[in-house]
Amino acid sequence: MSEQVYGIKVPIRLDYTYVVGTAPARFLRGLAQGKIVGQRCPSCAKVYVPPRGSCPTCGVPTRDDVALSDKGIVTTFCVVNIPFAGSAVKAPYVSASVLLDGADIPLFHLLQEVATEDVRMGMRVEAVWVPNDELQPSMNSIRYFRPTGEPDAPFESFKEHL
């Protein structure tokens, strides 16, 4: 007896050219030099990273670049215990919202060099960069963040960023 066929697998592939725009391009070029570049809104003074070239709240262009620290705090995080296709690292790992010093919006990145059960909201962290000759215009220039060992930031100082 032949096997019933209900469906077939048809893999699809999509390669595309992504035009990032001028402000994100400056951010990406900064990463290629080991720097993190944000932009300040001329109206509300909030600092965006990555910059999008405009403030989503005020609707005005952002033109003032701001050099940001590569240190910050973990506002909140997730311990990922489930493997998935295309994952950058092997589970379990911690993905964290990192609010860089001087920025008003957190970045999402990997947190390592710490046991998953020791990660805390408010933990001080710093970027670990790839070696200089491997820097590229991509977030992959930062391998991950790791704890600095400084005292945790108080909840009040980042509760507006959750």
Place this chain on the structure above:
Amino acid sequence: MANPCAIAGIGQTRHASQRADVSIAGLVREAALRALEDAALTFADIDAVVIGKAPDMFEGVMMPELMLADALGAAGKPMLRVHTAGSVGGSTALVAASLVQAGIHERVLTVAFEKQSESDAMWALAPKIPFQPTVVAGAGGYFAPHIRAYIRRSGAPLDIGMRVALKDRLNALRNPYAHLHQEDITLEQIAQSPMLWDPIRYAETCPSSDGACAMVLVSEQAARSAPHRPAWVHASAMRSEPTMFAGRDQVNPRAGQECAAAVYHQAGITDPRREIDAAEIYVPFSWYEPMWMENLGFAPEGTGWRMTLEGATAFDGDLPVNPSGGVLSSNPIGASGMLRFAEAAMQVRGQAGEHQVDGAKRALGHAYGGGSQFFAMWIVGSEKP
């Protein structure tokens, strides 16, 4: 002032992890034919078709509405596709309702679906873009940090999420269409299920379902010839906000608060907890029940978890939430929002069978999508407004 809009027909599929017995076209027809039968109409009576589903990248079928036009009887008629991520089932119903409310059409068929067995949502929701490493593992990876923030802000006991999961799975036992029917489920089993995206356990997440939902929305004139008592749209609203902005509150998003305020205002509701008899809200991860209780104004900020703990949201509570078993028991993503809207209408029609809330006169249907950035809601009632 908008014309009245009635829900004269409701249909849904049996939801399952894999409906290998039907193609996508077969799946949407199953729901559509049930809705038409409920309204005692045929495809020929329909003036327009409004269809919705979640991102095309899920099944890898681009613009599926093109290949579904014939299956849904749309030849020679207007056909619209709506897309607002996870909230799409709700916003699709609202776009369909607006065509009736505007007086443009008499009878509109609206359908939403997802066939997750043909899809890889986890892959589709873990995008590779130049600004972030591929560490956000699907929807769970995106929402888990916000749940952690809610727990920290509210001081909620850590077992609240498990209690919601247990309640919704027990409710699902009353719903013959629900995907999950876990007869012997216990709090202990849920506690022992693997921690996927800490703090979200496996048993606190929605399943991955194949399914569809459909409704026939009609004018006051057309409602007169409907064989069964219709539900009436008392209020409807949609709100959006940017995915990211400084100071964005992802635990209690402003767009959700404003959308809720808009529907209460339209329906003349000042005390939603008292005046709404049942709510079908979009809870894909169990902790979103207490979070949305606050966002929807049923509980003051920081206290939504008390409603779960005290049993207020249980089937026999003062505000039954997700008597159908909700998204935690069936999640055909694109259809999940429409199922909330349809289940709310079933309650006020007295059509919900074993999961009927006694004497429900007014119910809320709610959906959200994207990074909690799209909200769609309606309030339906048993009486014409």
